[in-house]
Amino acid sequence: NIILSARDLAKSYGKTAALRGVSVDIRRGEVLAIMGPSGSGKSTLLHALAGIELPDSGTVTYFGPVPADRRSAPDAAAARQLASQSGAPAPETHPRELTALSDNDRTRLRREDFGFVFQFSQLIPELTALDNIAVPLLLGGTKKRAAYATAYRWLERVGLADHAKALPGEMSGGEAQRIAIARALSPHPSILFADEPTGSLDSLNSEYVMSGLVQLAREHAMTVVLVTHEPTIAAYADREIIVRDGILEA
Numbered sequence: 168n169i170i171l172s173a174r175d176l177a178k179s180y181g182k183t184a185a186l187r188g189v190s191v192d193i194r195r196g197e198v199l200a201i202m203g204p205s206g207s208g209k210s211t212l213l214h215a216l217a218g219i220e221l222p223d224s225g226t227v228t229y230f231g232p233v234p235a236d237r238r239s240a241p242d243a244a245a246a247r248q249l250a251s252q253s254g255a256p257a258p259e260t261h262p263r264e265l266t267a268l269s270d271n272d273r274t275r276l277r278r279e280d281f282g283f284v285f286q287f288s289q290l291i292p293e294l295t296a297l298d299n300i301a302v303p304l305l306l307g308g309t310k311k312r313a314a315y316a317t318a319y320r321w322l323e324r325v326g327l328a329d330h331a332k333a334l335p336g337e338m339s340g341g342e343a344q345r346i347a348i349a350r351a352l353s354p355h356p357s358i359l360f361a362d363e364p365t366g367s368l369d370s371l372n373s374e375y376v377m378s379g380l381v382q383l384a385r386e387h388a389m390t391v392v393l394v395t396h397e398p399t400i401a402a403y404a405d406r407e408i409i410v411r412d413g414i415l416e417a
């Protein structure tokens with residue numbers, strides 16, 4: 168049961184070949200760690216998988232839920248047929264080739280289906296913790312009362328209910344990162360992409376943040392794709408792949 172399938176991804180920046188033919192299948196519900204030394208192509212791979220940056224060649228196919236505006240019966244049937252031809256995905260999924268979408272469609276899909284956590288929390292400094300979590304829900308069209316109720320539940324889930332009114336500048340790095348995780352998970356993305364999510368934290372905080380992230384993702388049946396160069400962080404994953412000089416290590 169595959170949720171994301173990448174084939175032969177290649178990407179260069181000028182003369183630097185960041186990816187040189189990477190194929191990987193990501194299983195629905197798994198926590199996958201992308202490991203490798205600095206400069207090996209991990210972030211470039213994550214960006215290609217998430218549709219942030221297009222590869223020069225190769226494909227990324229996302230087997231996601233049937234989009235709301237395409238749930239007419241004939242369409243769903245066609246989607247299932249296409250899915251059964253291309254491999255193993257579950258019914259009620261709709262294969263979409265990310266690498267063939269327009270920029271607008273790819274951006275929309277990313278907003279609706281994917282969540283992101285980066286090395287630094289990137290919270291909005293003028294907004295409280297609770298407001299920061301509520302923003303993507305409000306932008307996604309959730310009504311104010313429901314958005315704040317959901318945001319508060321996620322604040323509780325990351326153990327920071329007492330920080331609802333705190334501003335990012337008043338929180339520690341670990342706390343800010345837990346808010347960023349709550350913000351990423353509250354819209355219930357199919358896939359959470361995390362690029363060195365604990366890269367700015369000390370080891371104790373890293374473990375705490377990662378164990379929380381993985382536990383929440385599992386409880387809510389989300390797939391996680393995690394870039395890290397730290398084996399202690401990768402240990403939280405179900406599976407790891409290693410990128411070296413732009414290719415996967417066998």
Ligand code: ADP
Binds near residue numbers: 209211212
């Ligand atoms: P990692 O995440 O493993 O550290 P990256 O994917 O960030 O590796 O980078 C892979 C290679 O591509 C490195 O040599 C890096 O310097 C280069 N690179 C990445 N992004 C860019 C960019 N926007 N412009 C030029 N070179 C880049």
Ligand code: ADP
Binds near residue numbers: 206362363
């Ligand atoms: P990471 O490895 O976690 O991506 P970096 O500091 O290597 O962190 O990269 C931060 C950003 O800069 C990324 O968006 C990456 O694509 C870009 N980048 C990385 N290397 C280069 C480079 N040599 N030239 C220009 N941009 C780069």
